[in-house]
Amino acid sequence: MITFRNVHKYFGQFHVLKDIHLQIESGEVVVVIGPSGSGKSTLLRCMNRLESISEGELTVNDVELHAKGTDINQVRQEIGMVFQHFNLYPHMKVIDNITLAPMKVRGVSAKEAKETAMLYLEKVGIPEKADSFPSQLSGGQQQRVAIARGLAMKPKIMLFDEPTSALDPEVIGEVLDVMKTLTREGMTMVVVTHEMGFAKEVANRVIFMDEGRIVEQAKPDAFFARPEEERARLFLSRLL
Numbered sequence: 001m002i003t004f005r006n007v008h009k010y011f012g013q014f015h016v017l018k019d020i021h022l023q024i025e026s027g028e029v030v031v032v033i034g035p036s037g038s039g040k041s042t043l044l045r046c047m048n049r050l051e052s053i054s055e056g057e058l059t060v061n062d063v064e065l066h067a068k069g070t071d072i073n074q075v076r077q078e079i080g081m082v083f084q085h086f087n088l089y090p091h092m093k094v095i096d097n098i099t100l101a102p103m104k105v106r107g108v109s110a111k112e113a114k115e116t117a118m119l120y121l122e123k124v125g126i127p128e129k130a131d132s133f134p135s136q137l138s139g140g141q142q143q144r145v146a147i148a149r150g151l152a153m154k155p156k157i158m159l160f161d162e163p164t165s166a167l168d169p170e171v172i173g174e175v176l177d178v179m180k181t182l183t184r185e186g187m188t189m190v191v192v193t194h195e196m197g198f199a200k201e202v203a204n205r206v207i208f209m210d211e212g213r214i215v216e217q218a219k220p221d222a223f224f225a226r227p228e229e230e231r232a233r234l235f236l237s238r239l240l
């Protein structure tokens, strides 16, 4: 579903992604970990072309992202993204945050968009918040709205960039629970997170990045029991 071949990315002179080879299959849940500044967010943002690549090939849903004539808006409709800081529109009610893109981008009618939005609000467990504004919600609730908003576009892939890092500890679980539900339903997911419990429980694969490179890829059992790479070992020991 997602294929990186020989991908490099520079910010000016700075070589932020180095020779990335990565293949993610439909239905896979891939967790990306690594030190701050190792390129995790940039890797994720390349997948929906929030960042462009400098060299190599990147294919998402059978579309070469950087080919001339690629309709990036079309590609983005298939990819939901959830950020650390939710990025909800503060001046819009929860329901309107969710219906906006399906109506504007997919051309769904207001009635249908609202019905779909309510369905996903129920899925993330807060249908009663439809008419609230984001500022009236806890961080965990806001993040669940952000997930519902992503799902309302009926994406094939969901990308999560540290979705629980800005949350109070007591609400992290409710967001992880929603994400676990998605994994059980077969959603293809790429998740940058420091939640190693989540990785152990639901990831099909763990990718460890350091200094712009994918240093190690393994099944979570093997990776957490004994990472091959010294850098990965050091990273894990610091998390504990």
Ligand code: ADP
Pocket (backbone or CB within 6 Å): 011, 014, 016, 034, 035, 036, 037, 038, 039, 040, 041, 042, 043
């Ligand atoms: P991570 O998510 O693993 O913390 P990032 O992908 O955010 O890492 O960043 C990797 C490196 O690229 C960091 O050194 C960061 O400062 C740099 N970087 C990220 N975005 C930009 C940008 N837009 N311009 C210049 N440098 C950037």
Ligand code: MG
Pocket (backbone or CB within 6 Å): 040, 041, 042, 161
């Ligand atoms: Mg990051």
